[in-house]
Amino acid sequence: MPVPHAPRPHPPRRRAPGRLGPALLAAVALPCGAPAQAAADSPDGPGWTAEPATGRAGAAVRPYFYLSGAPGAVLEDSLALANPTDREHTVTLRGADAYNTADGSPAVRPPAGPGLGPAPGTGPGSWIDFGRSATVRLPAHTRAVVPFTVTLPAASTPGDHPAAVVATEAGHEAGVRVHLRVSGPTVAALTVEDVAVRGRGGAAVIAYTLVNRGNVALAPTLAVRADGLFGEVAGRGAHALPVELLPGQRVELTEPWPGAPAFDRVRLTLTATAPGAARAMGTAPAAWCLPRSPMGLLGLGLLVLGGLGGAALFLVRTRRPQDPHEEQEQEQERERGRGHAPGGRQRTERDELTGASR
Structure with missing residues (x-):
């Protein structure tokens, strides 16, 4: 006990x-x-x-x-x-x-x-x-x-x-x-190391290491923050851990993560505190959270394929070849806008006075 x-x-x-x-x-x-x-x-x-x-x-x-x-x-x-x-x-x-x-x-x-x-x-x-x-x-x-x-x-x-x-x-x-x-000076010091996510979806857990770097026993609490591509996602609020961390000891713990997203790129930040100790933080490299079940993976695959198909259709429509007559008419319009005569010759004041054909 x-x-x-x-x-x-x-x-x-x-x-x-x-x-x-x-x-x-x-x-x-x-x-x-x-x-x-x-x-x-x-x-x-x-x-x-x-x-x-x-x-x-x-x-x-x-x-x-x-x-x-x-x-x-x-x-x-x-x-x-x-x-x-x-x-x-x-x-x-x-x-x-x-x-x-x-x-x-x-x-x-x-x-x-x-x-x-x-x-x-x-x-x-x-x-x-x-x-x-x-x-x-x-x-x-x-x-x-x-x-x-x-x-x-x-x-x-x-x-x-x-x-x-x-x-x-x-x-x-x-x-x-x-x-x-x-008796004598006491130091309460705590660090969080080796943060990682194991498993996917509802079975995901957060693994981490707590180290007591002071000279007194600690009763730590832990909070979990998760930031996804579009903002913060569900983590875990501050809660007491069922462990007494003795001086100079390190323990490897796992934390359930019931709010793990089905599909997102998430960065985790763990914050550990203990009476008398400064706040300690540890982070895990940003990682993709993917569906765990085969049906979830199938749905994700269909979603990705649909997105790729839509992007390809958009590119085809924006880059379709134009009709040659339509291109010639557009070129003539640009020539008139720049004040050029047909054939690329610059119109002059003499052309205007003599009534040169346009």
């Missing part, structure tokens, strides 16, 4: 730098009808749930973690694990880097280590530490609150550093988003 762009700040607890001590696991009986019950009883579910701890009874449920601090700070929070089933579960916890897949979906990096994935990195997932609580045993019908720390490196750059807490058991995983922000 997409994470909202504007998280509600949850004031983090700070502690002096150092290794997290023994886990404080609060194992309590789950009340009957707990919200986690339905998910736990699902045939495909892991049998347990993971979510941010609320800290006190009756507090609002947090959909994710939100932690912020200056470089070098050590922050604290807690993860709540619930086991409403009749059997014991053993869950392993880790931090992971979060990123966008090519289509904009949120995802987390796989675990590091021999045979498990890339070598250990320096991303925000590596800043999360569960200490000796990385493996948690959950007896039946119990709930465990597991503390963890987030150590912001002294050299960490300002802005958002997306991460996640991942709980794993026997191939089942549950992730909770962790919004980390390092």
Whole structure:
């Protein structure tokens, strides 16, 4: 499920730098009808749930973690694990880097280590530490609150550093988003690239790439303008996109275009905006929109043939040969208009006085 762009700040607890001590696991009986019950009883579910701890009874449920601090700070929070089933579960916890897949979906990096994935990195997932609580045993019908720390490196750059807490058991995983922000100057910057039209008619879609060139996560909106040979045609008004674009990420998206014309030469302009970011625009080269169905193509062909036939008929009529007698009469009329005598001789004043025949 997409994470909202504007998280509600949850004031983090700070502690002096150092290794997290023994886990404080609060194992309590789950009340009957707990919200986690339905998910736990699902045939495909892991049998347990993971979510941010609320800290006190009756507090609002947090959909994710939100932690912020200056470089070098050590922050604290807690993860709540619930086991409403009749059997014991053993869950392993880790931090992971979060990123966008090519289509904009949120995802987390796989675990590091021999045979498990890339070598250990320096991303925000590596800043999360569960200490000796990385493996948690959950007896039946119990709930465990597991503390963890987030150590912001002294050299960490300002802005958002997306991460996640991942709980794993026997191939089942549950992730909770962790919004980390390092204090300092923030930059919201967005670009639109590689705009193109795919398909024709009602099946036409607009393909494009969004790139987050800043250091904060963005919730973009998009507007589509289309200009044809005879003026503007139907595009799409500004609307929110179902994606959270993380810093430094690029995503390839497609946009439906229900108003695509059946026949026109169209130039598309996409305008993307996001809170705090300057307006970004991208254009596609002008391209012909043609009918998709065979009947539509047939009608277009007949229309073009009819236009060519009309043009040919007009040229024939304007360039038809004239009758020789008609051409001679027109030439004589032009001669009289220029004041010439027949035979091409210039008429003179003497001709007028002597009554020379005309």
